[in-house]
Amino acid sequence: MKDHIWHPCTQMKDHETFPLIKADRAEGIYIYDEQGKAYMDIISSWWCNLLGHGNPRIKEAVKKQMDKMEHVMFAGFTHEPAEQLCERLVKLLPEGLCKFFFVDNGSTSVEVAMKMSFQYHHQTGKREKQRFMTLANGYHGETLGVLSMGGMDFYAQMYRPLLLDGIHVPGPDCYRCPYGCHRDTCQAECIVSAEAAFEKHGHETTAFLFEPGFQGAAGMRIYSPIYMKKLRALCDAYDVNLIADEIAAGYGRTGKLFACEHAGITPDFMCLSKGLTGGFLPMALTVTTERIYQAFYADFNEKKAFVHSTTYSGNPMACAAALEVLNILKEENVLERTEAAYLNKRLTESLGSHKNVGEIRSIGLINAMELVDDKGAKAAFDSTKRVGYQVYQEAMKRGLLLRPMGDVPYFNPPLNITRAEIDKAVDICAESIKAVLGE
Template sequence: MKNRNIVERDLRVVWHPCTQMKDHETLPLIPVRRGEGVWLEDFEGNRYLDAVSSWWVNLFGHANPRINAAVAEQIGQLEHVILAGFTHEPVVRLSERLVQITPAGLDHCFYADNGSSAIEVALKMSYHYWRNSGRPEKTRFINLSNSYHGETLGALAVGDVSLYKETYEPLLLKPFTVPAPDCFDREPGESCAEVARRMFVHMEEALERHAHETCAVIVEPLVQCAGSMRMYDPVYLTLLREACDRHGVHLIADEIAVGFGRTGTLFACEQAGISPDFMCLSKGLTAGYLPLAATLTTGEVYQAFYDDYERMTAFLHSHSFTGNPLGCAAALATLDIFDSEPVLERNRTLAARMTAATAHLADHPHVADVRQTGMILAMEMVRDKTTRAPYPWQERRGLRVYRHALSRGALLRPLGSVVYMMPPYVITEEQIDFLAEVAAEGIDIATGGGGRVG
């Protein structure tokens, strides 16, 4: 079978996510036949190094033998069962382990099947907690500018990336949006920690003004991934935890993209030494194998719903595939790898190689910033390095990088003008060097001329 056959069939019937389908008149789809480790292979034997972990989900490589075996064993025992009134051993074991490894105080797990749904659970649960606690006036949320939390309506509402949100504004609840502590906007000589402390004034003002009507503050700890991989210092989270406690507002940590070792610690919140009231997990939870999400919360929140049925305080929220045994088996196998191998230690070595391999790009005339948090590294292309003036989005400079990378056997999928690497943890140092080389070539091509590219 040839690539063209699959592509022709696809374009007749499939509507792809986050895609202007007309692009595929000139930008060929890549049909993938198989995956192994960091590699994806098409139907004609061409291979592509998966530098973005297939949308940030893959931790330990494609077709990982340990996870394969765990899912295969589970599928022979129980593929799915309703989790209302029933339970099963994989979901109990997974919940026990998540409670054990997440920050202290997160004692109960509520399951969904994707990251956006985990956010919806946290939003509804926070609001419902205050309602059950006699505070029905608390109906609002505070978010950060440039944040992203998913694309179902509730999750979309508490994000702030206009590309995804603007079209649907009439349908959405209205959060209070506070300027993010983005280190990209630091003044000359200012540290990222100083930026975080300076910008926290805006959050403090919002809490002082709106805490009485606010359920929760929601943040992506350390890295705003879909928001062009913008990064900030952990001290902001430390200040935020203290302020939320002082003002009587919940803290929701969206660790969907940054959890499970991406930022250098198992969970990003650890770097600030804090425990949120809600932690949302997905993506790496199953190492990219199956759709599964978990929203963890505290015993205090749980107890606010625990009452006689007639009181109508129960959290009547459900998903058909809540706590799916196959997903739980994949997640347990993923946690087994963290337990039995020095994953975080190895990642520190790989992260250092990523730093070294891309260091020269800091001097590129059209790269404003090379920034990194753990296993996430981003290079931001700009029209003018001195003023940091961006390229017009219509020029689609990142698309030129994407095309070049494919021609060299790599999957790099920039966010606008931001080229980034978020590879599986099984990548080698030599493969990191290759990605850095391809990225540098792509940046040179994308910034070499004026006008529309792509």
């Protein structure tokens, strides 16, 4: 099995000593290997599995759609599942977001937003707007365009010579806040860096791209909604589009259906994926406003169309899955019934006072534990020690899929995780951290 496949985000040599797990089936919160060993998937398989593996309702909806029509090209054709999905989402999204562009992965949906924003300004006479601004430590995917916007060297460093000249603004760092504030009570004092960047580059900036609510791959860095409000105001002042990348944060992950709701803002573009189909099929959406759309709407020979295509755009089975996700969220009151407070309480009791757990931060069901070498000084471990990776290995031995980002193990479980599942996962998580770092 290890001979042919090159796995994502993996140093393949690691598998000489820590073999790949051959997944055989998955149900609810569990993934089972070929020997029948169960792994609790409390990271929702890279955050997409919103309602547990093999959710029977989504499975049924996809099967039904497959029997009718598996796929059809999305230029020249439309279809009921896509139309219904948009109609349903318009009612749920922040007011004003009403035009939907379908692609098949999150990175592409952000690239689409960037291209649309650039073209929008070009077609409305603001041709000097050719650059993008973003937050340091952001993550928006790994194709070259969005990699340029990502602020994390781990992913981008190697490719710097190939990347766009993005403007990276130091963003909120609430665990090590330079202003000595706390995210729950601050006024987003750190917005001053963005203010300075807008003053200098606002005239040449097309769009500001950010992750609302928290910066996921940076280690679930949660920050104040006030920061988002202030960003929206800056974008308005400098005629810069705001692109909210809700690929990780959307679909109830932060306790609200969309993270922008925490700040009551409407971005000019919103990117959705992951939870969108409950983890069943790859699909992503770039959603925008009538104002943006109108800048592209013209006679063919004016050459204003948005000429971007992906083969699997609007796949009907993915749309059927996405529709059923919305049905389940509504009919089963999923957001109202999450065990978010319980999970945070259990983790805090088990690990809050551990000498190497610097902070347990949470938003919705997301809980991240920043492991540090020196808690008082908030000093990180030497990255070559791979502390997070060791925790991952210990947890896997015990049947828990806890895949830290650097030295930040986290929970981002299905929204319907039960108390009993939380108890079991928290106990294994605590045991695994203590196995690596001591009591």
